[in-house]
Amino acid sequence: MIQPRTSISLSGPTTATVIPIVVVAQLACTSLWFAGNAVLPDIQMLWQLPAASAGMILSAVQAGFVVGTLLFAVYSLSDRFRASTVFLACAVLGALSNLAIATVCDDVASLMAARFLTGFFLAGIYPVGMKIAASWCAGGLGKALGYLVGALVLGTALPYFIRGLGADLPWASVVVTCSIVSVLGGLAIYFWVPSGPYLPARSPFDLSALPKIFRSKDLRAAAFGYFGHMWELYALWAFVPLIFRHYAERNGLAGFNVALASSLMIGAGAIGCILGGELVQRFGSARVALTQLLTSGLLCVLSVFIFEAPPLVFFALLGLWGMTVAGDSPQFSSLVGANAPRAYVGTAFTIVNCIGFSITAVSIHLLGYLSTRVPTEYLFLALAPGPLVGLTSAGALLRRRNVAAANAQQQEKSP
Template structure:
């Protein structure tokens, strides 16, 4: 017998996911402030972002192997990781510019996010088994908005010349860090209090290394997984470089505001892509969005010097499509993996994908410091191009 889903479940999960995943790129939103006040080197942008990604890879493997979301109520795991992640984020204010401490804190936050993002998906999947595709689009869209949120908060905090700078003697960037921490903790608390466990929740299967072989040997599974790898080459480097790109045309808090809208446009891409699936299918939607984001990469030398309205429209389109295919790749991989090992396949796929993002971030952040953006950004299209090639068997089918 199916269980009726209380109406408040999905909004609570979505808002909690949005609030708690704001921890992911909190440091990126205030990086110019940290470089000014703490004299952090330019390479710190890539290193601190990579630390979060590596922490997430390690955390995903640890949570999966230990089956923590099965041994303990998932909502309690979500709460614990949100609160601990919030504390680690707030502790950044005590680092005093010591890069080693900041790297350790960002790694810890990435590790704890493995108990937020995937566990939130697990909670949603237990309640929405029949409408999971549409729900996945909204949830990943919430993750994208959470990623953008610190930039929006930084824009609202002002440049330090207004009342915000005198709040408790804290600088605007410090207020942003604390606000993100409070939001993350509130998101965890909302899930623990308002989302009950599903009465018929299923226990996940144990992680098996044989899933790694299936990723390569199964033609359809290989198509979706390697398409996702190409997507990951582009996605997080784009997110890291958005403020750098915006700073070529804007200044001050306008950079943070524009970065929020460009990254946050991915919410529309995720939800819109989910609506298009009924008529086009996940493979074609993923192909369309991946091809569009690749075209945005290639067009960057022209768009960087285009009139400002066209420049902004280009960044919004890029932001919408670079994230919008994420739910479709997750759906395709889950559909094409054998049911007995789908959890293992998704775990290994996420870990490899985020490891690829670490390499991409390091390459493109360093390249952007050495060469003009017009020469660097087109190379982001390498991943989508390979992803489109690998995805083609599913599209033809």
């Protein structure tokens, strides 16, 4: 149970002042996630790398994040040390790993190692930032979750945005800028955001609890909904530039700014996260998540025809896809937390996140492989099975809840 540890001074930090700082810091530090992706075409051209190398390089960050998340959980690093210190250390080390792209790396192996390390240190940024934010929210993250995941989305879009604005600048400037921004975000957390009065009680990681966790039918449904969502999310983000590049080539849009368009599509996910957080009060997490997952899944299927659409329709559909592919993420996280056994919430989150990000590495690698063998118009059909699995699993959870609610109403009416 979360208990206040200290009283909050009227002149000190408050939830209203701390959460915006955490959101901005998360945005700044998670820019490391796709910093390598934004300059990958330049690196491939410079080092004469084959197109198939993209999938391996892109999935290296995801693999690093999975390993980092597990190790951070096993050794309870954010419990043993001050959370803001862990956040700053990882922001700096992640920035250095990212900077290696422009200073040390000269082949695929060294590039993959640098991206793996970046992903590893992101495990001490994104989840730890969530924990810091939770320590300032008496009732849990709740509505703030949409803003925090939205910050991750905007952080993902930021390298593309920088590249789009500085298309004439050396590609290394994107990498350097993201590293500097990450360090600034870490410093902001360290100096301005202490652990809050509602610090969650330590929840030791217990791998032996895995059978107990997944024994719950509702947790399995929520988890598989999340897994289906993750199959689509990062793979789409990784290959968004390919969508715009192919459309520009097909329609003769000379000088089209692919990086800037990619940043806007990915960044639209922040709108989906925040809007979903507003709608959840009325419709519930399950219904909001399933609606967004259904929409993004349909757009996976319609991607075959999107490339033939006129520009106005094309960009509108891509904006909708960007909103919905990420907008369901906070709601699936909320469903996992709500349906996990109370004694193992921390372990459940860690395991579900690790499985989810492992899935993203597979789907990214698959799209990288298929991108050299399948016409681009048909490439994103490979993402459709994810939303299908997610809808089937999480839909069963919603149906059970509806039945339970109907039965409860019937019992109230009975004499």
